[in-house]
Amino acid sequence: MAFELPDLPYAHDALASKGMSKETLEYHHDIHHKAYVDNGNKAIAGTEWENKSVEEIIKGTYNSGAVAQNGIFNNASQYWNHNQFWEMMSPNGGGAMPSELENALKDSFGSVDKFKEEFSVAGAGQFGSGWAWLVKDTDGGLKVTKTENGVNPLCFDQTALLGCDVWEHSYYIDFRNKRPAYLTNFLDNLVNWENVASRM
Helix, strand or coil, X not given: CCCCCCCCCCCCCCCHHHCCCHXXXXXXXXXXXXXXXXXXXXHHCCCCCCCCCHXXXXXXXXXXXXXXXXXXXXXXXXXXXXXXXXXXXCCCCCCCCCHHHHHHHHHHHCCHHHHHHHHHHHHXXXXXXXXXXXXXXCCCCEEEEEEECCCCHHHHCCEEEEEEECCHHXXXXXXXXXXXXXXXXXXXXXXXXXXXXXXX
């Protein structure tokens, strides 16, 4: 299966009033995400993965140990991560969340604010590049995790409900080195909570 760059589900400038500039989306989607598409397609060409789904590729090449497989994994996983990331944000993001999600967060974390605190701490504490996640774990419970580089919940048979990219290219244009401020803005103003709830 060839990777294809999806269109953003909103205009490049649609999140600007929410703290994510048109310039950031032009660099992040049009250049960085496209690079994962192009490099991923080159990496899988002529291999056993060429006609597999991206999910099969990620699970099949994670921790394989082979250098070629690692290159395939890195591009496939980052391709998948970004496909989810764009959908997890909205020009109408932030604000109230569906009651079923709110109740699930309260059950798992004690309160929505406690969830946001744990998520922000995970993202800010990820050394170097990576992601912060809210996942539905294999036991059905919700938990906050963080992963390095392009590793994602698929690698652990978890369901990704919410992911935030904490690679510097995600926030440096708008927030410079203030990753915690970027994470707070993401949770308060950008997250499409309806999308998150739909993944449960």
